[in-house]
Amino acid sequence: MQRTITRNLLAGLIASLFIPLGAQAADADLLKKIEAMAKEIEALRAQVQANQDANKQAIADVREVKEKVRKNEDRSLEKWLTVGGDYQFRIDSLAGETNAFTDVNATFANAQNQLQAAFFANPSPANAAALSGLMNFAQGIAGVQTYSQAQTFLGANAAMLGAIGGYAVTVPAYKPKNETLYSNRFGLDLNMKAAQDVSVTARLLMYKTFGASDEGALTNSGAAPFFADRVGVFDGTVGHIPSSSFLNVDRVYATWSNIAEQDIWFSVGRRPSTNGAPNHLRANTARPGTGGTPALLVDYAFDGMTVGWAPDIDALPGAYGKICYGRGYESGFSKALTNSLEDTDMLGISVVPIDTDPLRVWLQWNRGMSIFDAPKMASTYFGTTMPKTNLGDIDWYGAGALGTIKNVGRGKLNWFADAGMSVTHPNDNVSAQFGFQGLMTGAFFNPEAPSSKTGTAIYLGLRYDLPSKTKLGLEYNHGSKNWITFAPAAGDSWTSKVGTRGNVYEVYAIQELDAKPISSFMAKSFFRLGFQYYDFQYTGSNNWVGAPVKISDVNGQMMTTTPLSKAYNAYATFEVKF
Incomplete structure (x- = not known):
C-alpha cells in the first residue's frame, strides 16, 4: 500500500x-x-x-x-459415578397345610432331657448307662462318613434306635399362618468408571422384617423349618432373605471390556447371579443384560468370574456367549487327622444365540462340584450348621426364551418359557448331621445306596402391559419328583418357587404412578399386588439332602423339616426405583 x-x-x-x-x-x-x-x-x-x-x-x-x-468434568462425580437404587415395602399374608411327622430335632432333645432328668433324680447304674449310651450314640453318628459305614453303625445300634423311638415327638398336621408380615428392603446401586474400558459395579442391600432383626419370621423360629432354603441366612442368600438392618454387599465386581478392541469382556467379584431372567417381569425391572443367569437354574449370590464374547453376526443379532465360575463354599486349609472338605464350586456355560427386544433365546449348562450338605448358618433350629461332608456333583441343563409382542389389543404382551433338567452324581458319602442321607438319596436313619437322580422343571409366564401403566401377570411352574435347583436367594417368602416339587401358580398386578422421573429417566414408583398358590407333590423342595417322599405318603415319618402339602401367599408391595 x-x-x-x-x-x-x-x-x-x-x-x-x-x-x-x-x-x-x-x-x-x-x-x-x-x-x-x-x-x-x-x-x-x-x-x-x-x-x-x-x-x-x-x-x-x-x-x-x-x-x-x-x-x-473428567474428574467430576457425574462423569465417572452413577448412583441408583430401590426401596420396597412389602406385606405378606402366609398360610399353609402340613402333614403329620416326627420331628427329629425335638425327638433327640426330648430323649436327652428325659434321660438327664431321670439320672439327676436317681443316679442309678441303669440311668447312667442309658444317658451315656445316648451320648456315645450321638458321638458315633458324627464319625460316620459313607453309606457302608452308616449301614454298619445302624446295625450295631439297633437297640438304641428302638429306644429313641420311645421319645419320639410327633407333630400333628396343622395349618401354620402369619397374617401380616411386614418388611423393608433397600438397595443402593453404584457404577464407577475407573479407566477406559474398566469399571466397578456394586450393589448394597438391606432387608429386614418389621419388629425383628433376624430371619425368624420366615424360618418357623422355635420349630422345625418348612424348607431347606429357609432354615437361616447364609452367604448365598444374605440380603435376599429378611434378616437384619445391616447394609450388606450384595454385588461388587470389576469389568474389563473391549479387550483387544473386540466385544470381549472379563469380570470378577461378587457376581450378578441373583434375580435373573425372567424374574424382571414380575419385579418390574429392566431386562438383564449380558450379566446374570436364568432364574430357573441359579439364584444364588456367588463370588466368581466370567469371560464373555459377543460376536458381530448379522444373522444372530445380539448373540453372545460366556463361561462363568463361582465358589459357593470355601473349605479352608486341609486337615491332617480327619477327612478334609472340598471347596464347593460352580462352572457354567451360557449361550444366547439371539438377544433383541422382540426375542431372546438362551441355552445354559451348569455343574455344581463337591456339593456340601449344609451351609454355614448361625442360630438356626439345628443350632449352628456348617458343611460336614461333600455329597457329590450336580449337572443342570436349561433352555428358554422370552419376548415381546406389540399391539396386542391396547397394549403389549410379554411372554417367557423356560425348561430345566437336573442330574445328580452322588459319591459314597452321607450326611451324618442329617441322619445318613445322601445326595437325593435315603431318609433319616434309613440310608440308600448312591444312585443318580434326574429331575425336570418348566416355568411359563405372561405379562400384559396397558397404556395406563397397568401390568397384569400370570406365571406357572412345575418341578418333578427329583427336581433340584440352586436358587435359595429367590424373593419368594415361603420358599423359592422354582425349586418346588409340584406346581406353583401366581397372579399379580402392577400399577405404576404417573409421576415425572427426577433422579434418572429409569426412575419410577409402583404398587404390586399378587397371590401365590403352592401345590407340593413331594417333600424336600429346594433340598438336595435326602430322597423325596410323596406328600400323600407322609404320615409320621422322622423328618428334619415340616412337610407342607399346600401353601398360600397373598402379598402387596410399594416400590420406588431411583
Whole structure:
C-alpha cells in the first residue's frame, strides 16, 4: 500500500510542473491531507495488528479454559459415578397345610432331657448307662462318613434306635399362618468408571422384617423349618432373605471390556447371579443384560468370574456367549487327622444365540462340584450348621426364551418359557448331621445306596402391559419328583418357587404412578399386588439332602423339616426405583 501512495505522489509532482502556481498551492494542501491519511492508515494497520495479537491470545485463553473445564468434568462425580437404587415395602399374608411327622430335632432333645432328668433324680447304674449310651450314640453318628459305614453303625445300634423311638415327638398336621408380615428392603446401586474400558459395579442391600432383626419370621423360629432354603441366612442368600438392618454387599465386581478392541469382556467379584431372567417381569425391572443367569437354574449370590464374547453376526443379532465360575463354599486349609472338605464350586456355560427386544433365546449348562450338605448358618433350629461332608456333583441343563409382542389389543404382551433338567452324581458319602442321607438319596436313619437322580422343571409366564401403566401377570411352574435347583436367594417368602416339587401358580398386578422421573429417566414408583398358590407333590423342595417322599405318603415319618402339602401367599408391595 505504501508503494502505491509513493507512486501516486511522484506522479503528482511531475504533473505539477505543467500546471499554474495557483494550482500548485492547492496541491500542497492536498499533499498534507494525503500525508495525514497515510499516518492514519499506518495507525490503523498497527491497531489491526494489535487486535490480531489480542485475538490470538484470547483464543489461546479460551482453549486453556476449555481444557481446564474438560479436565474438571473428567474428574467430576457425574462423569465417572452413577448412583441408583430401590426401596420396597412389602406385606405378606402366609398360610399353609402340613402333614403329620416326627420331628427329629425335638425327638433327640426330648430323649436327652428325659434321660438327664431321670439320672439327676436317681443316679442309678441303669440311668447312667442309658444317658451315656445316648451320648456315645450321638458321638458315633458324627464319625460316620459313607453309606457302608452308616449301614454298619445302624446295625450295631439297633437297640438304641428302638429306644429313641420311645421319645419320639410327633407333630400333628396343622395349618401354620402369619397374617401380616411386614418388611423393608433397600438397595443402593453404584457404577464407577475407573479407566477406559474398566469399571466397578456394586450393589448394597438391606432387608429386614418389621419388629425383628433376624430371619425368624420366615424360618418357623422355635420349630422345625418348612424348607431347606429357609432354615437361616447364609452367604448365598444374605440380603435376599429378611434378616437384619445391616447394609450388606450384595454385588461388587470389576469389568474389563473391549479387550483387544473386540466385544470381549472379563469380570470378577461378587457376581450378578441373583434375580435373573425372567424374574424382571414380575419385579418390574429392566431386562438383564449380558450379566446374570436364568432364574430357573441359579439364584444364588456367588463370588466368581466370567469371560464373555459377543460376536458381530448379522444373522444372530445380539448373540453372545460366556463361561462363568463361582465358589459357593470355601473349605479352608486341609486337615491332617480327619477327612478334609472340598471347596464347593460352580462352572457354567451360557449361550444366547439371539438377544433383541422382540426375542431372546438362551441355552445354559451348569455343574455344581463337591456339593456340601449344609451351609454355614448361625442360630438356626439345628443350632449352628456348617458343611460336614461333600455329597457329590450336580449337572443342570436349561433352555428358554422370552419376548415381546406389540399391539396386542391396547397394549403389549410379554411372554417367557423356560425348561430345566437336573442330574445328580452322588459319591459314597452321607450326611451324618442329617441322619445318613445322601445326595437325593435315603431318609433319616434309613440310608440308600448312591444312585443318580434326574429331575425336570418348566416355568411359563405372561405379562400384559396397558397404556395406563397397568401390568397384569400370570406365571406357572412345575418341578418333578427329583427336581433340584440352586436358587435359595429367590424373593419368594415361603420358599423359592422354582425349586418346588409340584406346581406353583401366581397372579399379580402392577400399577405404576404417573409421576415425572427426577433422579434418572429409569426412575419410577409402583404398587404390586399378587397371590401365590403352592401345590407340593413331594417333600424336600429346594433340598438336595435326602430322597423325596410323596406328600400323600407322609404320615409320621422322622423328618428334619415340616412337610407342607399346600401353601398360600397373598402379598402387596410399594416400590420406588431411583
